[in-house]
Amino acid sequence: MTVIDVALKDHSYQVHIERGLLNEAGHQVKAQWPKVGKVALISDDNVAPLYQQRVAEQLMQQGLTVCQYVVPAGEPSKSWPVVNDLVTKMIDDSFSRDDGVVALGGGVIGDLAGFVASVYMRGIAFIQIPTSLLAQVDSSVGGKTAIDVGAAKNMVGTFYQPDLVLIDPDTLDTLPERYLVEGYGEIVKTALLDSAEFWNLTEQVDSVVALLKLAPELSQRSIAYKAKVVMADEKEGGLRQVLNLGHTAGHAIELLSPTVMAHGEAVSIGLVKILRVFEAQGLEQENLSSQVIQRLQAVGLPTESELIGTPAFYETLQHDKKNRGGVLNLVYVSNPGEPHIYPIDSQTVKTFFEESCK
Structure with missing residues (x-):
């Protein structure tokens, strides 16, 4: 055990x-x-x-x-x-x-x-x-x-x-397959935050069968990382905010979706979006978003949404519950195992996203 x-x-x-x-x-x-x-x-x-x-x-x-x-x-x-x-x-x-x-x-x-x-x-x-x-x-x-x-x-x-x-x-x-694979969105997020070793492990998940086989190790590594972060910052005053990687955009998509969207599905889409934004800024390892897409799609998770870029999407981002004093702390990784918090004025988030993805 x-x-x-x-x-x-x-x-x-x-x-x-x-x-x-x-x-x-x-x-x-x-x-x-x-x-x-x-x-x-x-x-x-x-x-x-x-x-x-x-x-x-x-x-x-x-x-x-x-x-x-x-x-x-x-x-x-x-x-x-x-x-x-x-x-x-x-x-x-x-x-x-x-x-x-x-x-x-x-x-x-x-x-x-x-x-x-x-x-x-x-x-x-x-x-x-x-x-x-x-x-x-x-x-x-x-x-x-x-x-x-x-x-x-x-x-x-x-x-x-x-x-x-x-x-x-x-x-x-x-567990129904859809609700099995949604959890993998959080695993990919955590692997990016944790280390190159954990990130490389996710490369072995090339199917739902592989996901089930590796579930104990994936759980152990994910929980160990989260426990380390929570022990350092129990009530999200600082470091724990890195766990929101992909969640700011993901929550907006989940909230706006006209159909029921599983949380992990929304996180998958939000993760890809935020990685593309910071990749375009030159702050991230080249082609990291492509690697993430490959991993997510291997188990059938979505990576795109027509809601991204709509006025409602940006309006929801500006009013995210983690908005503190008009500042959104976006999270990105320069390389697997190297997370960063990027504060941005919530009123300029639309411009920042659009300019990053031209």
């Missing part, structure tokens, strides 16, 4: 990665929570039929009382009404400060369950069991929780670190 330590100033925890780890979930949770008596096991209606009962039975074998809660799959569940429903159920089931919440699912469940854990009685114990590639390589670690308000994604949230993260790559076998 691979173990990654996330050692923070006020709260430290471990990430465990191993095939078949889901079959040890009860033992792992009990070992982490020897005094917890009751668990809110939160999942969605895609994941619950596959894994919730199995995990619940293991928890009960360890002497824990388990309340199984299931929400509709998808981004709309990250909302006040769903939070209210879950909290009401937990009150009715007599949850106390000595009990805990386990998130079993992808990024939406991690965000939602983490937010519920952080606000219920001002915060109770929380464990992540991510079942999607996107959650396993990114969102389950770092402590960000959030819900959406209207069209404003992740606008209400907390920094609330889990007590433990359990990653079983075997859960990816039941």
